Amino acid sequence: MKYPHFTPSQETAPPAAVHPLSVSEITAVIREVLEGALPNLLITGEISNFTHHSSGHMYFSLKDENATLRCTFFRYANRTLTFRPQNGMQVIVRGEISVYPPNGSYQLNVRELIPLGVGNLHTEFERLKQKLGAEGLFEATTKRPIPAFPRIIGVITSPTGAAVRDILNILRRRAPHIPVILRPVRVQGDAAAHEIATAIADFNQATIPVDVLIVGRGGGSLEDLWAFNEEVVARAIFESQIPVVSAVGHETDFTISDFVADLRAPTPSAAAELVSPDTHEILAGLNDVQDRLYSAITRRLAALREQLDRYQNSPTLKRPAQYIQLKMQQLDAREQALARAIQHRLHQKQSQLQHLVSLVNSLNPLAILERGYSVTRKGDQIITRAGQLAIEDTVTVQFAHGSAECVVQATHP
Structure with missing residues (x-):
C-alpha cells in the first residue's frame, strides 16, 4: 500500500x-x-x-x-x-x-x-495442578459438606498474622459459643508445607473432635503463598476426614489448596463467616418462631375459650337433670316404637307363614285322602285305570289312615 x-x-x-x-x-x-x-x-x-x-x-x-x-x-x-x-x-x-x-x-x-x-514456580504450579486434577483430587463428588452448626472449629495458620486476628474476631462476634482450637504453623518458608500437612493430620487423629478446619493465611506474593501449592498440603487436605475450608490470600489469589479443599473462601475473614452461624440471625429467627408460635397458641386458646363459653351457656350443662329426663323420654318413646315395629313385623311373618302352610297343604296328596279318596298301587305302580289290572291281581289301597291288601275279582273298564 x-x-x-x-x-x-x-x-x-x-x-x-x-x-x-x-x-x-x-x-x-x-x-x-x-x-x-x-x-x-x-x-x-x-x-x-x-x-x-x-x-x-x-x-x-x-x-x-x-x-x-x-x-x-x-x-x-x-x-x-x-x-x-x-x-x-x-x-x-x-x-x-x-x-x-x-x-x-x-x-x-x-x-x-x-x-x-518466579517463572519456574508458575510452571510447577501448572504441572501439579494438572497432575492432581488428573487423579481426581479436584472432583466435586469428593467434597465434604460444611456443617451448618459446628461444635468446635479448628484453625491452622500463623499465630502472629492479620489472618488469625480477623478469623478470631469474626468467630467471636458471630458465634461466641463455639470453641476454637488454633494450631499455630509457619505459613511460608521451606518448612511451612510440612507443618501445615502435619497439623491437618493431627486434627484428624485428635481425641477432641473438630467439625471443620480453616487452613489459610493473608495475602502475599506467589512465593509467599507457595506453601499452599505444595503437593504434601494438597494430599493432606484431600485425605482429611474433617471438612476443610481453604482461605489463602485475597480473592484473586488461587492456590492448589483452594482446588482440593471442600470449600474455598476468598479471604480468611470470609472463611470465618462461612463456617460460623450468625448468633444474632439465629436469635432473630428464634424470636420470629416464638412470635408465630405465640400467635398460633393465642388463636387456639381463643377458639377453645369460645367453644367453652358455648358449652357453659348450653341448656344441657345449665339444667342437666332436665336434659337427662328429656333423653329418657326419648328413649322410652323409641323403645315403644321399636316394640310396635317388632310386633307388626312378627304379625306380617305369621300371616305369610300361614299362607304358605295352606298352600303346601293344598298340594299335599294326603290332604286329598282326608277327603275320602284313596291311592291304589300294584307294586310300585300307581293304578289310574281299571285296564291296568287283571283278575286275581293283588293291589294295595292307601287311605288317609292306613292301607289294605285287596285281590281283584272283576274289572269294569
Missing part, C-alpha cells in the same frame, strides 16, 4: 497538490504496521497504575527507567492468574501491540503475566 507524502520539490507546493490523510486513515496505517510487525512479544518491566476494573479487566502500565507502556489484561485472559498484581512488582509480560484508535495510543494486550523470578 502506498501512502501520500511530500517530496523535497513538493514542500513548497500548495496543499491541494497532494491528497492528505485523515486522522483515521493514518491511525489505521499505524495500526496495520505495528500489529502486523509485533504480534507476540515478551517484555519485562515494573507494574504501575494497576487497576482491577469491576468488569474483570485489568489495566496497568509497564515501565522501566526510560519509558512506559500501557497494558490491558482482559478478563478472559486473566481469570487463570495465580497471584495478585501489585504496583512496583517486576513482571514478565507476554502479549501483542495494538492501537487504540479513539485516543490514538498504542498498548500491549497481555496474554500472560508472570512475576519476575
